[in-house]
Amino acid sequence: MVDIHCHILPGVDDGSPSLEHSLQMARMAVREGIGTVIATPHHANGKYDNPAGRTQENVKRLTVELKRQDIPLQVCPGQEVRVYSDLISDMDNGSLFTLNGSRYLLIEFPSHRIPPSIKELIHELKVMQITPILAHPERNKEIAENPAQLFELIELGVLCQLTSHSITGLFGPAIRNLSLDMCRRNWIHFISSDAHNVTQRPFSLREAYAEIDTEIGSMYSSYYQKNAKAIIENQSISICSEPIPIKKKWYRLWS
Template sequence: MIDIHCHILPGLDDGSPSIEQSLQMARMAVQDGISTIVATPHHANGKYDNEAHKIHTSAASLSAVLKKNNIPLQILSGQELRVTSELISNLEAGAVLTLNESRYLLIEFPSHGIPSYTKEIIHELQVAQITPVIAHPERNKEMAETPAKLYELIELGALCQLTSHSITGLFGPTIRKHSLEMCRRNWIHFVASDAHNATNRPFALKEAYNQIDKEIGSMYSSYYLANAQALIENKVIPIHSEPIPVKKKWYQLWS
């Protein structure tokens, strides 16, 4: 498996605090069946700044330590970039890093809302031939309360990445139901761990895929698995089924 969103690089953000913890995470990832991780430290989120060159250096250094310790895990460079009004100028300044230097950029929103300029940014990214991948939309309050707003972004060409623990239930039954509903509506293109450490938020990627198989069918998990591979190879992510719009709030769908 390929994990396209993970905070395994030591000391850069709220992920792994040390090389020892990164090694522990790497061993857990291999045990979970993960062969490749795109390391995605936070950037420009108001607390952490990790420009492209810093991430490349850290990823190369972790890769060397993994090799020395005979841990069969490939580390690629990426970034989890906060959506701010400066995003495009950051891109022009060379501070932004796409996932494995592909056309795909992992973007995160503030947990409570969707900035008013988001549609313009998505448009600007596409003009720059970059496809945004929205990190864990299932955990954004405004997207959960008004899913039609997220649907608009998907219609504009944004892709979506669900977090494994949203499926396995770590964030509670409401987010779990919401996540599965998003899968059924063809709003999701990737599942990733967003693992931050080896203790309270490890990978659970295999378990998430197993639960997706069981709940909604293997055609979904096969699609997500293939998309992660296509992403790191900078290939086109196929849209097998059109996203299904929703007019109601999520909780109304379940009642």
């Protein structure tokens, strides 16, 4: 399996606190059947900055240690970039880094709102031939209150990544139900762990795929796994079915 979003780099954000912990996370990933992860430290979220060059160096250092310890996990560089005003100019000046250097950029919103400039940003990224992947939309308050807003962004070309723990129920039944509905509506293109540690926020990717198999069907989990692999190779993402819009009645039930 490939995991396109995790916080495995030591001491750079609220993820792994130390090299020893990163190695524990790596062993855990391998035990779960994960062969490749993209390290996506927070960047420009107001608390943590992990510019491209430094992140690539940190990935190299961790890779050396993984080899030394004989842990068969490939770690690729990436970032989880908060949407901020200088994003486009920083993309131009090279301080941002796409997922493994591909055409896909992992972006996140503040947890309570949708950034007002998001449509312009999507357009500008499109002009640069960059496809934004929105991290965990199911955990954004404004989207949860009115999921139709996410549908508009998907129509503009945003891809969506759901977090494994949202499916397994760690964040409660409301987020789990919303997540499964998003999957059924073909709004989701990837499942990834957003793992932060080996205790409260481990990978749980296999568990999430098993839940998807049971609740929606194995064709969905195969689709998500195929898409995650495509990111590593900078291939096109196959869109299996058209996203299904929301009828007003549906989100009134949600609210």
